[in-house]
Amino acid sequence: MKVQNCTQTDESGVKQPSRARLxxxxxxxxxxxxxxxxxxxxxxxxxxxAEHGFEGQTRELAKRLGITQxxxxxxxxxxxxxxxxxxxxxxxxxxxxxxxxxxxxxSVPLKARLVHFYREYAEVILTYxxxxxxxxxxxxxxxxxARYLKMxxxxxxxxxxxxxRVEYGRPSTRxxxxxxxxxxxxxxxxxxxxxxxxxxxxYSMSLETDVNSIIDAKVATFLSGVCSILPAKxxx
Numbered sequence: 098m099k100v101q102n103c104t105q106t107d108e109s110g111v112k113q114p115s116r117a118r119l120x121x122x123x124x125x126x127x128x129x130x131x132x133x134x135x136x137x138x139x140x141x142x143x144x145x146x147a148e149h150g151f152e153g154q155t156r157e158l159a160k161r162l163g164i165t166q167x168x169x170x171x172x173x174x175x176x177x178x179x180x181x182x183x184x185x186x187x188x189x190x191x192x193x194x195x196x197x198x199x200x201x202x203x204s205v206p207l208k209a210r211l212v213h214f215y216r217e218y219a220e221v222i223l224t225y226x227x228x229x230x231x232x233x234x235x236x237x238x239x240x241x242x243a244r245y246l247k248m249x250x251x252x253x254x255x256x257x258x259x260x261x262r263v264e265y266g267r268p269s270t271r272x273x274x275x276x277x278x279x280x281x282x283x284x285x286x287x288x289x290x291x292x293x294x295x296x297x298x299x300y301s302m303s304l305e306t307d308v309n310s311i312i313d314a315k316v317a318t319f320l321s322g323v324c325s326i327l328p329a330k331x332x333x
Contacts, residue, residue, distance in 0.1 A: 135172045138162060139182045146183055147226040150233040155179065180239065187230055188245045191221050192252070200256045207264045211257070211316045215290055216309055223308060228294035254283045261320075267327045278326045286319040 129137070145158045155176050159166040173179040199214045221227065234241040258279045259270045267273075290312060296302045304311070 131172070138169060138172055139179075139186055142179050142183050143186055143226055143230070146180070146233065147229045150229075151180060151237045151239065180241075183230065184234075184241045184244075187227060188241065189248070191227070192248070193217070193221075197252055197256060200253065200260060203260075203263070207260055208316060208320055210260070211320070212313055214253070215286075215312045215316060219290055219293070219308055219312060222291065223294040223297070225298045228291075228298040232295070232299060249287075250280070254280060254287070257283050261323060262327060265324050265327055266330055268331055273328050276326075276328065279323075282319070282323050282326060286315060289315050 141162050142158060145161060146153055149157075155169060156166045159169045162169070169179075173182065196214050196217060199210055199217070202210060205213075222231075231242065231245075255270065255275060258275050261267075261279075262269060293304060293308060293311060297304065
């Protein structure tokens with residue numbers, strides 16, 4: 098699994114954001130056009146809120162950027178608008194449509210598809226910024242988590258359940274609605290992988306083996322047990 102270049106390893110082996118990264122104050126970048134300046138503010142906001150939570154003050158963010166707070170508000174008229182941009186950058190913008198094709202490509206065995214999807218997904222979400230922003234957003238009750246999880250259910254979970262039903266010869270989700278237990282089982286798999294990031298970036302606990310090996314084992318365990326809660330096969 099790839100490691101972001103903006104991290105460094107502490108004594109426990111946990112990846113943390115590099116505090117040595119040099120920032121050039123926006124006021125020194127006189128030749129940047131407005132869209133470039135806006136992008137710089139958005140990127141720094143991602144890092145800032147990941148470190149301090151969404152309670153972090155925009156005046157502190159402006160100071161960190163080397164600009165005035167009024168100038169920051171010229172690009173983002175409110176803190177809410179800035180947080181929405183962070184949501185779009187981190188949670189929506191990093192979602193890859195190719196993942197949905199991986200899940201539904203029946204030319205590949207189901208286990209291999211799920212492993213492929215979750216290995217790629219883990220590279221995106223198991224980062225300092227992603228995990229901490231998601232946790233902070235939930236604690237702040239900003240509604241961002243509910244929006245993301247709705248997207249996740251529609252783009253991934255429901256597709257996974259359809260493919261599992263096909264694998265085990267069960268009725269399509271078009272014929273028989275997805276059950277609560279099916280969703281819960283997929284949630285369990287997904288949450289177990291997400292928790293690897295919580296251990297690293299919330300609890301500061303390093304993993305004792307590589308992420309891909311853990312994902313492989315969790316997918317195998319999931320598939321070995323999920324059949325028991327699927328709808329019965331249609332009568333012949």
